[in-house]
Amino acid sequence: MPRPHVAVTLFAAASLTAVAIGISVPEDGHNAWHTVKAWGGVALVAAALTFAPSVGSALRLSAYRAWQVAVGGASGLALYWVLFVLPDIAKNTSLITTLGVAAGIVVAWIAPGRHAPGAPPRPPGPTW
Numbered sequence: 001m002p003r004p005h006v007a008v009t010l011f012a013a014a015s016l017t018a019v020a021i022g023i024s025v026p027e028d029g030h031n032a033w034h035t036v037k038a039w040g041g042v043a044l045v046a047a048a049l050t051f052a053p054s055v056g057s058a059l060r061l062s063a064y065r066a067w068q069v070a071v072g073g074a075s076g077l078a079l080y081w082v083l084f085v086l087p088d089i090a091k092n093t094s095l096i097t098t099l100g101v102a103a104g105i106v107v108a109w110i111a112p113g114r115h116a117p118g119a120p121p122r123p124p125g126p127t128w
Contacts, residue, residue, distance in 0.1 A: 011050070019044060039084060052066040066113055073107075
């Protein structure tokens with residue numbers, strides 16, 4: 001397996017694991033499932049979607065489509081973070097959840113397939 005795919009798989013696994021731990025570990029007598037309810041499931045599904053670049057070929061997804069799925073997962077994680085983690089950022093479990101969300105965003109950033117097939121490559125350097 002090429003290095004980028006290993007890194008993508010490891011970051012996706014870190015994302016799913018950290019988000020699951022952040023939601024499930026009790027703090028102050030209860031875990032996050034009591035406050036986030038079904039949104040916790042949305043966050044877990046979003047973290048699982050970041051595995052798309054790793055398993056895309058098995059699912060017959062093009063690299064570009066797998067990247068799009070991973071970006072969707074990372075966007076869902078970012079939404080969850082803004083709605084539920086950021087307001088309770090002082091809690092200890094918010095740190096592990098934040099690390100999980102960051103790992104999911106890194107997957108979308110480094111995953112192969114960021115450019116559509118046939119699209120001209122972007123020139124190196126700043127794009128502003």
